[in-house]
Amino acid sequence: MSNMVNLAANYGWGPYTLLYIFIITVIVGAAGLLIVMATTRMKTQTFASKKRFHFERYWAIGTAAVLIWLWVISYPWMPPVAFSSINPTQKNIQVVDVTAGQWFWLMHKEGQPITPGQTPHLTIIAGQPVKFIARSVDVNHGLGIFAGPADGSPILLQMQVVPGLDNVFYYTFDKPGYYIVRCLEYCGYAHPYMTSIINVLPQPTSSPNTLTPAGGVAGGGPAGV
Amino acid sequence: MQREEHYPREPPPLPQYDISPELKKLVLMFMGAMLINFLIAGALAIGMRTIQTDVPIIKVDGIAQNVLFYALLTAHGQVMFFGVVCANTIWFGYYAVSKWGRKPLAGMGWAKASFWIMEASVILIFVAGLSGFGAGWYNLMPLTFLPGHPSVTWGSAAAITFLVADVIVGVYITIFCIVIFATLLRGKLPVGTQIFEYMHEKDRDKGDEVSLVKENKEAQNIEKEFIHQENLPASVRWVSLIGINSWFPKKWRDVTPAVPIVCVAAFVTALVQIIGNPGLFVQLASGFASLQNPVASSNWLLTKNAWWFFAHPIVYFPLLLFLGGIYFLAPRYGKERVPFFKWNYRTWPFYLAFSTLVFSHHVFMDIPNPVWLQMMAQTASLGIVWPSGMTIITVLVFTWRSKMTWNITTRFFIAGIAGWMFGGFQGTETGMWGTDMYLHNTLSMVGHIHLILLMGPLLFAFAVMYAIIPDLTKKHMSKTLGEIHFWLTCFGGFGLAILFNIIGTEGAVRREADIASAFHWAMPYLLFFALLVGIAQFLLVYNFATTLRRKPTQNETTEYEKLHSQPAGEGITYT
Numbered sequence: 001m002s003n004m005v006n007l008a009a010n011y012g013w014g015p016y017t018l019l020y021i022f023i024i025t026v027i028v029g030a031a032g033l034l035i036v037m038a039t040t041r042m043k044t045q046t047f048a049s050k051k052r053f054h055f056e057r058y059w060a061i062g063t064a065a066v067l068i069w070l071w072v073i074s075y076p077w078m079p080p081v082a083f084s085s086i087n088p089t090q091k092n093i094q095v096v097d098v099t100a101g102q103w104f105w106l107m108h109k110e111g112q113p114i115t116p117g118q119t120p121h122l123t124i125i126a127g128q129p130v131k132f133i134a135r136s137v138d139v140n141h142g143l144g145i146f147a148g149p150a151d152g153s154p155i156l157l158q159m160q161v162v163p164g165l166d167n168v169f170y171y172t173f174d175k176p177g178y179y180i181v182r183c184l185e186y187c188g189y190a191h192p193y194m195t196s197i198i199n200v201l202p203q204p205t206s207s208p209n210t211l212t213p214a215g216g217v218a219g220g221g222p223a224g225v
Numbered sequence: 226m227q228r229e230e231h232y233p234r235e236p237p238p239l240p241q242y243d244i245s246p247e248l249k250k251l252v253l254m255f256m257g258a259m260l261i262n263f264l265i266a267g268a269l270a271i272g273m274r275t276i277q278t279d280v281p282i283i284k285v286d287g288i289a290q291n292v293l294f295y296a297l298l299t300a301h302g303q304v305m306f307f308g309v310v311c312a313n314t315i316w317f318g319y320y321a322v323s324k325w326g327r328k329p330l331a332g333m334g335w336a337k338a339s340f341w342i343m344e345a346s347v348i349l350i351f352v353a354g355l356s357g358f359g360a361g362w363y364n365l366m367p368l369t370f371l372p373g374h375p376s377v378t379w380g381s382a383a384a385i386t387f388l389v390a391d392v393i394v395g396v397y398i399t400i401f402c403i404v405i406f407a408t409l410l411r412g413k414l415p416v417g418t419q420i421f422e423y424m425h426e427k428d429r430d431k432g433d434e435v436s437l438v439k440e441n442k443e444a445q446n447i448e449k450e451f452i453h454q455e456n457l458p459a460s461v462r463w464v465s466l467i468g469i470n471s472w473f474p475k476k477w478r479d480v481t482p483a484v485p486i487v488c489v490a491a492f493v494t495a496l497v498q499i500i501g502n503p504g505l506f507v508q509l510a511s512g513f514a515s516l517q518n519p520v521a522s523s524n525w526l527l528t529k530n531a532w533w534f535f536a537h538p539i540v541y542f543p544l545l546l547f548l549g550g551i552y553f554l555a556p557r558y559g560k561e562r563v564p565f566f567k568w569n570y571r572t573w574p575f576y577l578a579f580s581t582l583v584f585s586h587h588v589f590m591d592i593p594n595p596v597w598l599q600m601m602a603q604t605a606s607l608g609i610v611w612p613s614g615m616t617i618i619t620v621l622v623f624t625w626r627s628k629m630t631w632n633i634t635t636r637f638f639i640a641g642i643a644g645w646m647f648g649g650f651q652g653t654e655t656g657m658w659g660t661d662m663y664l665h666n667t668l669s670m671v672g673h674i675h676l677i678l679l680m681g682p683l684l685f686a687f688a689v690m691y692a693i694i695p696d697l698t699k700k701h702m703s704k705t706l707g708e709i710h711f712w713l714t715c716f717g718g719f720g721l722a723i724l725f726n727i728i729g730t731e732g733a734v735r736r737e738a739d740i741a742s743a744f745h746w747a748m749p750y751l752l753f754f755a756l757l758v759g760i761a762q763f764l765l766v767y768n769f770a771t772t773l774r775r776k777p778t779q780n781e782t783t784e785y786e787k788l789h790s791q792p793a794g795e796g797i798t799y800t
Contacts (some may be wrong), residue, residue: 003366004790014451016730016731018654018660018663018664018730019726019727019730019731021654022647022650022651022654022726022730023727025650026647026723029237029344029643029646029647029650031247031637032621032644033621033643036621036624036625036639037624037631037639039625040559040626040627040628042627055618056568056615056618056619056624057568058621059615059618060568060571060611060615061614061705063610063614064611066676067608067611070607070653070657071603071604071607072748073656074603074657074658074659074660077657077658077659077662078519078600078658078659079589079592079599080596080599080600100770102371102373105374137370138367138371138428139367139371140365140368140491140525140529142590142665142666142667143768145733146732150325150743151568151741151742151743151744152731152741152742152743152744153328153732154663154730154731154732155662155663155667155732157662158662158665158666159590159592160590160591160592160700162525162526162529162591162593163367164524164525164526165526165593166274166593167591167592168592168593169592173621182734184665184667184734185661185666186361186365186368186735186736187364187368188368188371188372188375189288189291189292189295189373189377189378189738190288190291190374191736191737191738191739192734192737192738192739192740193739196573212741222602
């Protein structure tokens with residue numbers, strides 16, 4: 001299981017894998033339908049031959065087996081399971097308070113002073129779990145972190161920020177670099193502009209020169225999975 | 226033994242029960258209203274595509290452009306749901322339970338009322354849109370009351386208009402469900418014993434078919450298995466109408482006979498939705514209660530969950546009934562009669578259970594939700610795949626075994642299966658948290674919903690329209706226009722949905738009026754595909770209107786009279 005998770009981009013199989021699977025499915029499915037359409041007039045069957053044909057039964061069992069397998073392999077990705085292995089008292093957890101509102105992100109790492117006029121962009125350390133505690137001051141928002149600073153970077157992780165509740169999410173950024181933050185839940189007319197940046201620095205033991213420049217691909221993994 | 230010797234080359238006629246002229250008129254009214262709603266809502270979509278393509282037809286700057294985009298988006302989404310695909314289910318539901326239930330529709334007055342109430346709701350949605358209301362089709366509260374700056378967006382009046390429209394939506398859908406229940410739960414129903422293959426009419430093709438079935442011992446009791454009208458006891462009726470009896474051993478199936486699968490589909494559709502409807506009313510009550518103080522006065526997580534408890538069944542509402550319709554279309558054009566094949570029925574208890582519970586995959590990303598709900602989300606989301614896969618394979622295996630006539634209707638239904646299959650596959654991906662992580666609230670979901678609704682149930686509805694218009698009007702629609710309608714709809718619809726999927730999976734966020742620059746390249750193509758779909762529907766509307774207006778030809782009249790001069794009897798040839 002751990003190998004599979006390691007192969008996966010983060011919590012799952014990654015967006016591009018999904019895209020390839022989808023395209024292959026469309027091609028195979030369309031081809032299958034065309035074959036059915038093309039060959040439907042070629043069959044000569046009798047009542048007795050149909051009676052012996054139990055394809056539906058095997059398909060039912062096979063489909064059920066695949067679905068159960070999918071349920072099992074995706075079980076570790078479920079939030080309650082993925083987060084359950086994290087020790088909240090772990091010393092190196094970076095706790096980040098996120099305040100979402102129309103149309104801004106305020107992200108603050110606990111223990112760091114807030115300097116008036118300082119950019120609200122967040123700076124954290126790679127390789128150490130991050131506990132995001134997100135709250136909304138008005139409507140529903142979606143905390144979406146993208147795997148890079150540029151438009152068109154794939155989604156790395158996301159969670160909804162429901163007003164009136166603490167929305168908690170764990171994640172470990174493995175790669176230093178810049179990660180763009182966008183709101184993923186429609187929240188009003190300026191929703192497309194509700195963005196921010198997370199700057200992930202290398203661990204102090206690493207050389208400062210390993211910092212990924214803007215435009216570099218960033219990535220990471222789920223904490224505790 | 227060659228099949229041609231035993232089965233007619235032409236599709237057999239519809240069941241011999243002739244629905245009332247009043248119901249025929251109502252069905253045609255629903256179809257007409259649906260088409261008009263579709264054109265208007267489609268025009269709104271083309272407006273959205275135009276804005277995102279930066280075509281200088283709609284040119285307003287900055288915030289005003291965003292406000293316009295979201296008003297178009299909201300009205301488009303809600304009207305497509307509640308004025309188009311739900312309308313399709315309603316006209317086919319009324320038609321189907323009367324036709325295959327072989328009885329008048331119970332509560333005809335209520336059925337007519339549902340039409341006018343539906344149109345009132347659609348008009349109110351448009352009015353709210355014209356007032357700038359743009360909280361999105363799923364109207365995620367408390368955004369309804371907190372639009373940012375009401376002076377540039379929408380005020381309380383527009384929000385209240387929209388909420389009232391949704392109340393009315395809940396009312397007309399509830400009326401539909403009650404009419405279906407009243408029709409199916411009272412009086413006699415056509416019933417028959419489920420056997421593996423053919424169901425034979427008593428007085429038709431007797432010689433060859435009887436000799437054929439005598440090859441099989443099980444079929445020797447065929448005389449006992451003719452379909453007949455029966456007043457089933459309540460307990461047996463419910464078991465039969467949900468399709469549970471298909472899982473019984475054969476000796477139990479003899480005492481819990483099967484009813485036509487279209488009736489099962491109608492019953493399950495209504496049951497799923499009547500269970501889900503309270504979710505809508507809870508959400509709306511929460512909204513009305515929060516008008517004064519939207520931030521502090523409600524539990525917005527509960528409100529959101531309540532909405533999805535209604536709003537995922539509403540995605541199945543347009544679909545399930547037409548799945549029953551496929552089981553009628555496939556044999557009709559495949560020159561087969563397989564009315565009570567048990568695997569066709571076995572999926573329906575699962576549709577009932579999982580359609581009700583599958584809403585929970587919309588709340589994956591709401592981390593504060595309880596653990597059991599998260600677990601149920603994944604289980605139900607994968608669970609619904611099983612009956613879907615079974616339906617697809619039973620239809621395809623049947624089609625493959627048959628001598629299908631590939632006309633407009635059958636092409637529409639096979640294309641509908643393709644759309645539903647591709648969209649359903651993506652639904653599987655969103656049903657698992659680890660993959661939904663990348664897809665949730667991206668344009669991939671927009672692609673998914675267009676595959677599931679536009680290229681699934683809507684194509685099924687077109688298939689049924691082309692098939693039953695002759696029964697309603699004694700006239701055939703133009704074949705040439707139908708062909709063009711089919712190809713343009715498929716090319717445009719699949720192009721639109723698949724391109725949404727591709728850029729969404731690459732990270733394009735949904736509901737962004739100002740789309741990220743990395744995806745600007747796709748916008749002209751999306752506009753092109755949307756225009757193709759729109760042009761196709763103009764042809765359909767023209768075809769529909771001219772068919773209604775013209776007089777039937779001599780050939781059509783003769784064909785119709787021949788069809789309806791046959792003795793109805795108590796037997797049904799197929800469903």
